[in-house]
Amino acid sequence: MAIETESTAGDWRTAGGAAAHAPPRSPAPATGTGLGTLLRPIRGRLAIALLLQVAASAAAIVPFIAVVELARILFAPGPVDPGQVWRVAGIAVVALAARFALFGAAGLITHFADNTLTLLLRRSIAARLGRVPLGWFDDRGSGRVxxxxxxxVTAMHHVVAHALLDIASAVVTPLLITGYLLWADWRLALVTLAPLPLYALTMALLMRGFGDQMARHSEAMARINAAVVEFVEGIAVLKVFGRSGQAHRAFQKAADDFRAFFLSWMRPMARTSALAYIAVAPPTVLLLVLAAGTGFTALGWTEPVDVVPFVLLGLGLAGPLLALEQTTTRLRTAKAAAERVGEVLAAEELPPVVHPEAPADEHVRFSGVAFGYDGRTEVLSGIDLELRPGTVTALVGPSGAGKSTLAQLLPRFRDPTAGAVTLGGVDLRHIEPAELYRHVGFVFQETRLLRTTVAENIALGRPGAGAADVERAARAARIHDRIARLPRGYDSVAGEDARFSGGEAQRIGIARALLADPPVLVLDEATAFADPESEAEIQEALSRLVEGRTLLVIAHRLATIAGADQIAVLDGGRIVERGTHAELIAAGGRYAAMWAAHGGGGGPGGTAPEPARNDTDGASGGAGAPGKEAP
Structure with missing residues (x-):
């Protein structure tokens, strides 16, 4: 999964030691699960816009009232006073101009406010995603993120930019019209308002269970998003094995399920809502007002001119209410979206450093470390391990033994649930991230490249590095020649005019780590996806990278780590064996069995075979300590 934002929060993990990114300069919205909470940074601007919209709604009624008054003047007995006519017409023109000016100002304010909120939310989400534990992503697919x-975030645009103004207009306009009509003739006013209770009752019935249905709608859309991401990411592999139809069927099933749900939800609502709209439609109201007005005039209860305001303004009662129904639907959608955004913004992140300390050296120690993803089931238990400065420690063991989890504790991708990991005698939880990543770097088995220049990708671990330093790191990582052949060299943009194979991207990751120059380095399966030619170049680059560093390696081929200073064998989340290659072979335990299975020969001091593609780590792969030979 790749999320492209202006922030690169989270991508420091592949930088081999880049400093943590600073939070956004703009004030971030408060975390929470409510729409009102997320709107807090722009609440003042929204209040001003609502006041302007209320004034605009009031001004919009004035021209209609002016028409009624002109009718009274023109149909009144006696000569017409031109001055009075022009005064009324002037008021109408001024009110109409004020209405457009106020409405435009309110819309401009809300659109600028929406732009501010969108920027704040996306920056805050990106920053939060960069601080949550990696395990947080394991429970959520790419589609959901x-x-x-x-x-x-986009779903909240309509609420901020339009819906709040629509609601203000839908409330203020009918209230003002109703007040004026009651003043003009309360009996005709009651007749004009008669369809509204029927409409309100019908809509209330339609809205029952709407929240639950919207939740189901969001879940169905999330499943479609996830199916699309999985289809795109997995189509190449599935096509190779002739299973492309499988990915298509998964997406088609998600789309069909959404269609079936949506139709079952909307079909009964469509019939009922159609009846509700007919009840308050302008032709219906017009016929009702004209019939009642004709009857009232015939009975002598009112004058013909007194029917004019009901013909003009009575038709305008339903319009705002119909718009309000659509706005309410979008408001509910936005509230559900805001809850999901709020959950991300409130996601538990790694605890911050309260009293920062600086490590004295690069001595790493795991003391009584335990870890569990769900707080109940432990993945690691009772881990005691020491990494002395300048030594190589290799982690081996079957798939699921906890090697990657243990390695992720050193760069503090997670915090142990028990025990402590120390660097230079200081608990990692007491070291500022920027300080920690000056000491500890990490090279993944799969390097993520940002959609920016190759030079900036390499300099991710040291943003201020000059062009000469970047090129020197690329040469050391054996990737300079490939970059030089690109259309714009180091200025080529990854994903646009620069496309790299897995092995080439891995060497860019190594160049990052070389430029960052961390004294402690974690190698997690760094040659897992390399072809033999690329692997040789990666191994050569790694040999330069690991010189003089404290190294923690996840090994997938025992021959590459036979010369490590210590080898820790994990099984079931515990270290079951520890020692040098010769000591573990002599012990005749699990490591010896793994070595024999790899063709290492039977007996202590067996000669390391040539690197084989066998994988003791199941689906995972790795790199050992280049330059170390078997005894």
Whole structure:
């Protein structure tokens, strides 16, 4: 999954030691799960816009009232006073101009406010995603994260830019019209208002259970998003094995399920809502007003001219209410979106450093470390491990033994649930992130490249690095020649005019780490996806990277780590064996069995075979300590 934002929060993990990014300069919205909470940074501007909209709604009624008064003047007995006519017409023109000016100002304020909120939310989400534990993503698919970052933030646009103004107009306009009509003739006013209770009752019935249905709608959309992401990301592999239809069927099923749900929800609502609209439609109201006005005039209860305001303004009662129904639907959608955004903004992140300390050296120690993803089931238990400065420590063991989880504790991608990991005698939880990543770097098995220049990708771990330093790191990582062949060299943009194979991207990741120059380095399966030619170049680049560093390696081929200073064998989240290659072979335990299975020969001091593609780590792969030979 890749989320492209202006912030690169989270991408420091592949930088081999880049400093943590600073929070956005603009004030971030308060975390929470409510729409009102998220709107807090722009609440003042929205209040001003609402006041302007109320004034605009009032001004919009004045021209209609002016027409009624002109009718009274023109149909009154005796000569017409031109001055009075011009005064009324002038008031109408001024009110109409004021209405457009106030309405335009209110819309401009809300649109600027929406732009501010969108920027704040996306920056805050990106920053939060960069601080949450990696395990947070394991419980959420790419489609769900994309929905929050893109779709849910966008869903709030209508509420901020339009809906609040529509609601103000829908409330103020009918109230003012009703007050005027009651003043003009309360009996005709009651007749004009008669369809509204029927409409309100019908809509109330339609809205029952709307919240639950919207939740189901959001879940169905999330499933479609996830199916699309999985289809795009997995189509190449599925096509290779002739299973492209499988990915298409998964997406088609998600789309069909959404269609079936949506039709079952909307079909009964369509019939009822159609009847509600007919009851308050302008032709219906017009016929009702004309019939009642004709009857009242015939009975002598009112004058013909007194029917004019009901013909002009009575038709305007339903319009705002119909708009309010659509706005209410979008408001509910936005509230559901705001809850999901709020959940991300409130996601638990790694605890901040309260009293920062600086490590004395690069001595790493795991003391009584335990870790569990869900707080109940432990993945690691009772881990005691020491990494002395300048030594190589290799982690081996079957898939699921906890090697990657243990390695992720050192760069503090997660915090242990028990025990402590220390660097230079200081608990990692007491070291500022910027300080920690000056000491600890990480090279993943799969390097993520940002959609920016190659030079900036390499300099991610040291943003102020000059062009000469970037090129020197690229040469050391054996990737300079490939970059030089690009259309714009180091100025080429990854994903546009620069496309790299997995092995090439891995060497860019190594260049990042070389430029960042961390004294402690974690290698997590760094050659897992490399072809033999790329692997040789990666191994050569790694040999330069690891010189003189404290190294923690996740090994997938025992031959590459046979010369490590210590090897820790994990199984079931515990270290079951520890020692040098020769000591573990002599012990005849699990490591010896793994070595024999790899063709290492039977007996202590067996000669390391040539690197084989066998994988003791199941689906995972890795790199050892280049330059170390078996005894």
């Amino acid at each position: 994309k929905q929050v970052v893109q779709d849910d």
